[in-house]
Amino acid sequence: MARLLDEVGGCTVVRVDLFAGTAWHYARYRPGHPHVFLKDLVERLRLDGAGRLLDLGCGTGQLTIPLAAHVAEAVGIDPDPGMLAEAEQQAREESIANIIWRRGTAENLANYVGHFKLVTMGRSFHWMDREQVLTALDDVVDVDGSIVIASDGCLVRPTTP
Secondary structure (H helix, E strand, O other): OOOOEEEOOEEEEEEEEOOOOHHHHHHOOOOOOOOOHHHHHHHOOOOOOOOEEEEEEOOOOOHHHHHOOOOOEEEEEEHHHHHEEEEEEEHHHOOOOOOOEEEOOHHHHHHHHOEEEEEEEEEOOOOOOOHHHHHHOOOOOOEEEEEEOOOOOOOOOOOOO
């Protein structure tokens, strides 16, 4: 979920249009998540076709689409309508019909009703208000649920070998 903070009249304004117009290229050229990672996730979290998935900052569905087969329902949320349209097209091409695509931000989870067995954020958490999102997830994640932050780097160290 792309955010760019600007100062306007003494107020911080969040722009969510940083990736506008890039969805087609993003879907085709941004590296996906490795199959071995996805397989490990399904096994470790015992994703058996039940439960719900919430993918925050879903972009073109790089986590939502491959994980949808392992849950009853998936919800992908992203602020960019182009990303969501591309994600919907990708899912349609793969005949995946259990995904709901919603325009929005992770910081506004109160707008989404229900609980989720799994919440994912793939290469998007660094764009979010981390404390606000993690606090909001307390009311959204099932008691036995999980949160997965999939990134190319380490969240606690500046660089990863």
